[in-house]
Amino acid sequence: MEKTGGGPEAAYATRATARTPQEPTPRRSLMGSAARALMVAGFLAGIGGVGSGCLTRKVSGEPPTTKINYNTRIRQSAIDKLDLLFAIDNSSSMGDKQKLFSEAVPALITRLLTPDCISDSNGGVVERVGGACPTGSKPEFEPVQDIHIAIVSSSLGDRGTGATCGTDTTRFDDDKGRLLNRPPTADTAPSNFLAWLPPVEKNKEKRAKLKKGEDVTPQDDQQLLVNDFSSLVVGVGQNGCGYEAQLESAYRFLVQPDPYESISLVPSGGDQIAQLNGVDNTILAQRAKFLREDSLVAIIMLTDENESNVDPLAVGGHGYYYTDRSTHVAGGTAACAQNPNDDACFSCYQTNAKGKPECRDANDQVIPLSDKDDNPNVRFYEMKRRFGVDPRYPIERYINGFSKAKVPDRRGEHPANAEGKPSFNYVGQTNCTSPLFAKNLPKDGKADAAGLDALCNLPKGSRTDDLVFLAVIGGVPWQLLTTKPDDLTDDNKAEFKDSLDVTDWNRILGPDPLHYKFDGINARMRESIAKRAGLAEASTSGAANGGEWDTAFKDLQYACTFKLPTPRDCTNKAEKDACDCSTDDSGNLLSQSSLCELDPKSGKKTLQTRGKAYPTVSELSVARALDKQGIVASLCPRSLEGGVKNPTYGYNPAVRTIINRLKDALNERCIPQPLEEASDGTVPCLVLERLPQTGDQATACDPAKNREQPDPGILARYKEQLKNDGEPQEVLDQPVCAIKQLTGTQLVNNSCVNSTKGGWCYVTRKKSPNEKCAQAVKFSNQDKPVNGATIDLACIEEPPKTAGGDGGTP
Numbered sequence: 001m002e003k004t005g006g007g008p009e010a011a012y013a014t015r016a017t018a019r020t021p022q023e024p025t026p027r028r029s030l031m032g033s034a035a036r037a038l039m040v041a042g043f044l045a046g047i048g049g050v051g052s053g054c055l056t057r058k059v060s061g062e063p064p065t066t067k068i069n070y071n072t073r074i075r076q077s078a079i080d081k082l083d084l085l086f087a088i089d090n091s092s093s094m095g096d097k098q099k100l101f102s103e104a105v106p107a108l109i110t111r112l113l114t115p116d117c118i119s120d121s122n123g124g125v126v127e128r129v130g131g132a133c134p135t136g137s138k139p140e141f142e143p144v145q146d147i148h149i150a151i152v153s154s155s156l157g158d159r160g161t162g163a164t165c166g167t168d169t170t171r172f173d174d175d176k177g178r179l180l181n182r183p184p185t186a187d188t189a190p191s192n193f194l195a196w197l198p199p200v201e202k203n204k205e206k207r208a209k210l211k212k213g214e215d216v217t218p219q220d221d222q223q224l225l226v227n228d229f230s231s232l233v234v235g236v237g238q239n240g241c242g243y244e245a246q247l248e249s250a251y252r253f254l255v256q257p258d259p260y261e262s263i264s265l266v267p268s269g270g271d272q273i274a275q276l277n278g279v280d281n282t283i284l285a286q287r288a289k290f291l292r293e294d295s296l297v298a299i300i301m302l303t304d305e306n307e308s309n310v311d312p313l314a315v316g317g318h319g320y321y322y323t324d325r326s327t328h329v330a331g332g333t334a335a336c337a338q339n340p341n342d343d344a345c346f347s348c349y350q351t352n353a354k355g356k357p358e359c360r361d362a363n364d365q366v367i368p369l370s371d372k373d374d375n376p377n378v379r380f381y382e383m384k385r386r387f388g389v390d391p392r393y394p395i396e397r398y399i400n401g402f403s404k405a406k407v408p409d410r411r412g413e414h415p416a417n418a419e420g421k422p423s424f425n426y427v428g429q430t431n432c433t434s435p436l437f438a439k440n441l442p443k444d445g446k447a448d449a450a451g452l453d454a455l456c457n458l459p460k461g462s463r464t465d466d467l468v469f470l471a472v473i474g475g476v477p478w479q480l481l482t483t484k485p486d487d488l489t490d491d492n493k494a495e496f497k498d499s500l501d502v503t504d505w506n507r508i509l510g511p512d513p514l515h516y517k518f519d520g521i522n523a524r525m526r527e528s529i530a531k532r533a534g535l536a537e538a539s540t541s542g543a544a545n546g547g548e549w550d551t552a553f554k555d556l557q558y559a560c561t562f563k564l565p566t567p568r569d570c571t572n573k574a575e576k577d578a579c580d581c582s583t584d585d586s587g588n589l590l591s592q593s594s595l596c597e598l599d600p601k602s603g604k605k606t607l608q609t610r611g612k613a614y615p616t617v618s619e620l621s622v623a624r625a626l627d628k629q630g631i632v633a634s635l636c637p638r639s640l641e642g643g644v645k646n647p648t649y650g651y652n653p654a655v656r657t658i659i660n661r662l663k664d665a666l667n668e669r670c671i672p673q674p675l676e677e678a679s680d681g682t683v684p685c686l687v688l689e690r691l692p693q694t695g696d697q698a699t700a701c702d703p704a705k706n707r708e709q710p711d712p713g714i715l716a717r718y719k720e721q722l723k724n725d726g727e728p729q730e731v732l733d734q735p736v737c738a739i740k741q742l743t744g745t746q747l748v749n750n751s752c753v754n755s756t757k758g759g760w761c762y763v764t765r766k767k768s769p770n771e772k773c774a775q776a777v778k779f780s781n782q783d784k785p786v787n788g789a790t791i792d793l794a795c796i797e798e799p800p801k802t803a804g805g806d807g808g809t810p
Contacts, residue, residue, distance in 0.1 A: 016636070059487060063168050064384060067474075069322055070190075073464060073466050073759060073790070073791065073792055073793070074687070074777050074791040074792070074793050078145070079144065079294075079295070079296045079665055079666055080142070080146060080202070080466065081142050081144075081146045081147075081148075081292050081294060081295035081296065082112065082146070082147045082148070082296050082298070082662075082666070083147075083148045083150075083290060083291055083292060083295045083296070084148065084149045084150070084298050084300065085146065085150050085151075085152065085253065085254060085290075085297070085298070085299050085300070086149070086151045086152070086233070086300050086301075086302065087099075087148070087152050087153075087154065087246045087247075087250040087299060087300070087301045087302070087303075088151055088152075088153055088154070088233065088246075088301075088302045088303075088681060089153070089154040089240075089244055089246055089302060089303035089304060089305065090153040090154055090155055090172060090175075090236045090237050090238055090239070090240035090305075091155075091238065091240050091241065091242050091244050091305065092238050092239070092242065092576075092577045092578070092579075093238060093304070093577070093578055093579065093580050093611070093612075094238040094302075094303075094304060095234075095237075095238040095394065095577070095578050096564060096578070096611050097302060097304060097611065097635055098233055098234050098236060098238070098302070098775065099234060100637060100650040101233055101302055101473075101650075101651050102229075102230040102231075102233040102234050102653065103230075103649075103650055103651075104644070104650055104651040104652055104655050105226055105229050105230045105233065105642050106226050106230075106644070107644070107652055107656075107810070108655045108658075108659070108714055108747075109222065109226050109229065110222075111655070111656075112143075112144045112147065112659070112660045113143050113196070113222055114131075114143060115139040115140045115141050115142070115143060115663070116139070116140050117133035117134065117138065117139060117140075117686065118133075118135040118137055118138060118139070118140050119136060119137050120136050120137060120138065120769060120770070121136065121518045137319055138770075138772060140667070140772075141663050141666040141667040142661055142666070142667075144196075144666065145196070145197070145198055145200050145202060145203055145296075146196070146197055146202075146203065147194075147195070147196040147197075148193050148194070148195055148204070148216075148290050148291075148292070148295075149193060149194040149195075149196070149225075149229055150192065150193035150194070150286075150290050151179065151180045151232055151236060151381070151477050152175065152177055152178070152179060152180065152249045152250060152252075152765030153172065153175040153180060153236050153240055153249065154198075154240060154241070154244040154245055154246040154249055154254050155172055155173055155174055155175045155240035155241040155245070155249075156174060156175070156176065156177060156241065156245040156248060156249060156252070156305060156309060157173055157174030157176075157263075158173075158174075158241065158243065158320070158323045158324075158541050159243075159274070159309070159310050159312045159319065159320045159323045160263040160264070160265055160274045160312050161320050161321075161323050161324040161326075162319035163413070165240075165242070165243065165323075167243035170535065171239045171240065172237055172239060172240050173240055173241040174241065175240065175249070176252075176255045176280065176281075176283070177248070177249045177250075177252030177259065177283060178192070178253070178280075178282050178283055178284075178286060179191070179192035179193055179253070179286045179290065180192065180232065180235070180236060181232070181235075182232070182235035182236065182237065183231065183235050185228050185231060185232060187216075187217050187224070187228050188216065188217075188228070188232070190214065190215075190216075191215065191216045191285075191286055191289040191290065192286055193216055193286070193289070193290050194216070194219060194225060194228055194229060194232070195216040195217070195218050195219060196218075196219050196220075196225055197218035197219065197220070197758065198218075198219075198220035199220055203218075214773075215289065216289065218354070222281065227359060229359075233728045237577075238577045238578060239577045242308075242377070243309065243310075243380070244303065244305050244306075244307065244309070245308070245309030246301050246303045246307065246309045246619065247301075247307045247309070247398050247618060247619060248307070248393065249308045249324075250301070251397065251398055251401050251402075252283065252292065253286070253287060254287070254297070254299070254401075254402075254435065254436050255401040255407055255434055255435060255436050256407075256409075256435075256453045257404070257407065257409040257432045257433070257434070257435060257455045257456050257458075258279055258409045258410055258445065258447070258452055258456070258633070259279065259280040259283045259284070260276035260277060260278060260279065260280060260283075260410065260447075261277055261279060261280045261447075262276075262277045262278060262375075263275070263276060263277070263320075264277055265320070268307060268317065268421070271318075272700065273313075273317025273376060273421070273422075274312035274313055274317050274318070274319065274320050274436075275315065275317075276312070276313070276410055277447070278447050279444075279445040279447045279451065279455070281443075281444040281445065284441070284442055284443055284444055284445055284449075284455075285296055285444065287435060287441055287444065288441040288443045289382065291435070291436070291441060293438070293439040293461030293462055293463055294461070294462050294463060295467070296466060296467045296468075296469075296662065296665050296666065297436065297463070297468045297469070298468075298469045298470075298471060298658070298662060299402065299468075299469065299471070300471045300473070301470070301471065301472045301473065301474065301619055301660065302473045302474075302635070303473075303474050303475075303619060303635070304474070304475055304613040304614060304616075304635050305475065305611065305614045305616065306380060306381065306475070306527065306614060306616050306617050306618050306619070307380070307614065307616075307618035307619060308379075308380035309392060309393065310322050310323055310391045310392055310393075311391060311392060311393045311413075311426055311756075313413070313422045313423075313426075314391040314392075314393075314425070314426060315389060315391050316421065316422070316424045317422055317426065318391075318559075319391040321378075321391075322379060322383075322387075322391045325376040327368070328368040328369045328370065328371065328387075329365045329368065329369065329374060329379075329387060330347060330348040330349050330359070330367065330368055330369065330372045330387070330548045331347075331348055331358070331359070331367075331369045331374075331386060331388065332345055332346065332347055332348065332386065332387050332388025332389070333345055333346055333347075333348065333353060333356055333358065333359060333388055333389055334356070334358050334385070336384065336385050336386070336387075336388050337385065338380075339516075340384040340385040340515075340516050341515055342517065345384070345385075345388055346388045346389070347387060347388035347389045347609055348360070348366055348367065348388065349366060350388075353366075369598065371553070372553045372677045373386070373553075374386075374590055375553055376555045377554050378386055378553070378554065378555060378556055379531055380392070381527040381529075381556060382516070382527060382616075384516075385516060392618075393426060394426055394428070395514060395618060395621050395622060395625070396428070397428060397579050398622045399622055399625045399626060400428075400430070401434065401436070401633075402436070402467070402468050402470055402622070402626060402629070403465045403626060403629065404430065404434060404437075405433065405434055405437040405460060405465075405727060405728065405731070406430035406431070406432065406433065406434060406727070406728055407430055407432055407433075407434040408427070408428045408429050408430055408431055408432065409431065409432045409452060409455065409456050410452075411429075411431065411452065412427065412428060412429035412430065412431040413426055413428055413429075413492075414426065414431065415427055415428065415429065416683060420660060426454040431456065432455070432456035432457070432458075433456070433457065433458040433459070433460055433502045434726075435458065436463070436468065437460060437464075437465075438458035438459060438460060438461050439458070439459055439460070439461035439462070440458065440459055441458070442454065442455060442458070449483075457803065460728070460730065460731070462692075462788050464790060465629070466628075466629065466665065467665060468629060469626075469629050469630075469661065469662060469665075470489060470623055470626055470629060470630055470631065471623075471630075471631035471632075471633065471654075471657075471661075472616065472619045472620055472622075472623045472631070472632055472633070472657045473633045473635050473651065473654045474613065474616035474619050474620060474631075474632075474634075474635050475558075475559040475560065475613035475614045475615050475616040475635055475636075476508055476525065476559055476560065476613075476615070476616070476620065476632065476634050476635075477522070477524055477525075477545060477559060477560040477634065477636065478496075478560065478633075478634035478636055478637070478638045478653070479492045479494075480504065480507050480508055480522060480525075480634075481496055481497060481500070481504075481632060481633065481634060482493065482494035482495060482496055482497065483495050483497060485504060485507055486728060488522075488524075488545070494567045494654070496653050496657060498657055498660045498661055499628075499661070500624075500632060503520075505803075506520040506521065507520060507521065507522045507525075507623050508521070508522065508525055508624075508632075509521060509525065509617065509620055509621060509624060510525075513617050513621065514617075514621060523535050524545060524557075524558070524560065524615075525559055525615045526557075526561050526615070527556055527557075527614070527615050527616075527617060528557050529551050529553050529554075529555065529557070530551075530557075531548040531557070532548060532549075532557055535547070535548050536548070537549070537773065538594030545558060545559075545560050545561050545636075546558060546561035546594040546595060546610055546612070547594050548594070549593060549594035556614050556615075557614075558594070558595075558612045558613065558614060559613050559615040559616075559636075560612070560613050560634060560635070560636035561594070561595060561610045561611065561612045561613075561636060562610060562611050562612075562636040562637050562640070563609065563610055563611075563640065564608065564609055564610060564611055565640050567597075567607050567608060567609045568581075568607070568608040568609075569606065569607060570596070570606045570607070570608055570685055571599070571602060571604075571606050577796065579608055580593050580595045580596070580608055580611075580612060581593055581595065581596035581605065581607070581608045581796060593608075594610075595608050595609065595610040595611070595612055596608050596609070596692045597609050599603075611636070612636075613634075613635040613636055614637075617635070619710060631657060631658055631661050632657075633651070633653065633654030633657050633658070634653075634654070637649070637650045637651065638653060664794055667772060667773075670772075670773035670774065670775065670776050671773070671775045671777065671793075672774055673775075674764070674774070674775050675762055675775065675795060678761065680743055680744065681743035681744055681762075682741055682743055683741070683762050683772060683778075683795065685741075685762075685793055685794060685795035686710075686714075686738060686793070686794050686795075687738065687739045687741070687760050687791060687792070687793050688710060688718065688736050688738055688739075688791070688792045688793075689707070689736065689737045689739050689778065689785050689789050689790075689791055690731075690734050690735075690736050690787030690789060690790040690791075690792070691735045691736070691737070691786065691789055692734065692786065692787070692789055692790075693734065694730060694733040694734055694735075695734075695735050697709075697715075697735045697736070700735030700736075700737060701735070701738070702739035705738040705758045705783040706739060706742075706757055706758040706759040706783065707737040707740070708737065708738050708740065708757075709737070709738070710718060710736055710737070710738045715736055716771050717737075718736060719732055723766070739758075739759060739760050739779075739785070739791075740759050740760075741759060741760055741761060741762070742755055742757060742759040742760065742761045743761065746759070746761075747761060749768065749769040750763060750768045751763050751768060751778060752778060752779070752780045753778055753779075753780065753781055754780075754781065755780040755781075755782060756782055757780060757782060757783075758780050758782050758783025758784065759777055759779070759780050759783075760777055760778065760779050760780070761777070761780075762775070762776075762777060763775070763776055763777075764776075764779050777793055
């Protein structure tokens with residue numbers, strides 16, 4: 001059935017082109033790009049005799065080089081708070097994955113509370129003796145004694161249609177991005193999250209400040225914490241909205257300055273457009289309790305499907321049309337099938353589509369797509385190619401939301417035009433402080449102008465972007481995450497990689513899937529309702545990942561599958577939300593999924609023997625763009641044999657990958673490669689201290705504290721990069737000092753920590769065997785960087801002739 005009235009056609013009349021997906025720009029931390037500019041500038045200045053400090057010194061007898069350009073942000077101490085937000089898909093057939101994840105919870109909690117013991121001699125893991133690390137070893141990081149754990153689901157309702165989700169009260173179709181407590185667990189009350197806060201000395205003052213009945217109940221029993229967390233994971237359920245919004249749910253809770261209370265449809269030009277109403281004070285209150293300004297934040301996403309969420313205000317307020325399962329939407333022009341990025345690709349709703357036979361009939365009426373081309377169950381894949389428009393939020397929204405200090409509120413997302421209507425496209429003006437990078441978070445708010453201003457203009461906190469991680473446990477073959485990604489058999493015994501390189505990412509996503517550039521992608525990662533070329537069919541004996549199957553244009557092919565521990569009878573009505581071998585209420589088979597086998601009792605293919613995951617393109621695209629802050633694991637387990645003690649069982653590999661990536665942030669910041677030292681102990685690096693308060697640059701750097709003014713050219717480029725990275729003026733106004741390096745007799749036992757003079761030093765385990773890091777930058781306790789300062793390190797050097805370090809923590 002076709003929509004009539006004003007609708008998208010009327011909306012498109014005001015715009016010549018449809019919205020296109022925004023290209024995912026690889027994330028660069030401040031020093032990732034700033035250091036490149038300032039260090040090259042410094043070397044060029046050094047060649048001309050204008051440089052400053054160590055930037056002017058050659059690192060060998062050859063001319064200066066940029067063969068290695070290392071840069072990072074340095075923290076003065078280890079992080080002692082951890083805020084974990086789990087974004088768990090609660091659509092149908094997620095129950096088996098939730099149960100597997102709940103089984104991995106003990107390993108996750110145990111590793112955080114009882115870190116591995118690392119050998120001083122070879123960096124290997126050694127067994128604890130009587131609960132303690134034996135002589136000759138040390139914990140990989142200090143046990144985390146302050147943890148918040150919370151869960152949001154993927155259900156955000158139908159975005160205003162009233163025809164898809166949110167009408168069945170026995171389901172959980174709209175969890176609103178709020179923290180979940182299903183089933184109710186007393187230890188989460190009243191803020192709906194768990195808090196690990198044992199009565200150790202460092203927590204004494206924190207526990208004393210908790211108010212009974214107002215704050216979360218602190219836990220100090222590890223087994224109880226594990227049990228409660230496992231219960232909450234399984235309690236998320238699998239009867240949520242089928243249009244998943246896992247990215248948006250996490251963004252809504254952590255980032256959105258003014259989360260709305262509801263969506264309604266209001267009359268506009270003979271049709272209806274979406275309107276955002278009120279402010280969700282429940283989210284604001286939960287966020288203010290859960291999120292600390294100086295914690296490490298990890299968003300851990302568990303999902304088997306791509307983001308299927310629309311921006312309600314897209315397409316001039318008609319984004320909600322694309323979640324309406326009662327109708328078929330219009331397609332795109334013929335150019336879309338050939339090149340969705342072409343300007344000639346746009347929606348058939350647009351006025352300039354008149355006269356195009358693929359778009360309009362003889363009466364100039366828009367031709368809706370057929371069920372074959374627009375089955376509502378598979379509406380959210382390659383939308384620009386299929387519909388000429390992509391009404392979803394742009395991926396940059398989430399990349400910036402999890403990494404930038406400034407984000408838009410609803411006024412910046414779709415600024416109102418002269419008629420008071422929201423902008424046709426998502427604009428995303430970064431007009432507000434992100435709550436993720438703010439302090440003094442509000443516990444409530446109002447939706448009038450003054451209230452939105454208050455929610456927007458929050459003071460900036462001390463968290464930096466290197467303390468926010470996104471881990472996606474999603475639809476990708478586990479083999480692509482190993483050291484042998486070309487071996488897609490279940491016999492692949494290769495090691496999992498903690499980090500992925502460009503070649504790995506091209507196998508997983510292609511160069512740019514959001515712009516339909518798939519060169520080098522593994523065929524299993526292409527979203528398709530048809531059988532994909534080059535892959536074995538399900539009928540083939542031993543077909544990897546279950547094989548390709550006839551979806552009848554109602555489902556997508558799978559990225560990966562895995563054998564279920566116990567087959568599932570899909571004729572059982574109690575399994576309705578769990579089954580992928582779909583049947584109607586009478587038990588009649590509706591799907592010929594490759595996950596299903598013949599049930600010997602019924603003679604029908606209704607016995608589900610495998611679980612599955614679709615390519616989670618959007619979530620993985622965000623993880624890739626976040627670079628070092630993005631973590632990836634497969635939702636399809638490598639093994640379900642041997643029980644939870646088997647390192648490859650279930651999601652044990654995912655937990656190990658996540659902790660291995662977080663541990664550097666939880667510890668002192670280790671440098672992942674050795675620096676080449678000159679004979680006097682200096683290294684070719686510059687350490688910049690950006691002070692937390694505004695002030696006079698000319699007088700900010702105290703020589704008595706071993707600070708000096710940076711070279712003006714370097715400082716200008718540093719500030720320019722801050723501006724390009726979207727930092728507000730208050731950050732640009734902060735003074736920046738260069739801290740001098742301490743060497744030789746200024747050190748005590750090869751370290752500057754106990755030096756009598758302020759400064760920094762380069763320390764290695766070769767010189768000091770008790771160091772946790774193979775190589776690191778440390779600061780003197782005398783005149784150390786002030787609390788809240790941002791410290792950036794930039795180095796240019798030639799590759800060392802021999803490998804002198806092990807790449808970070810032991």
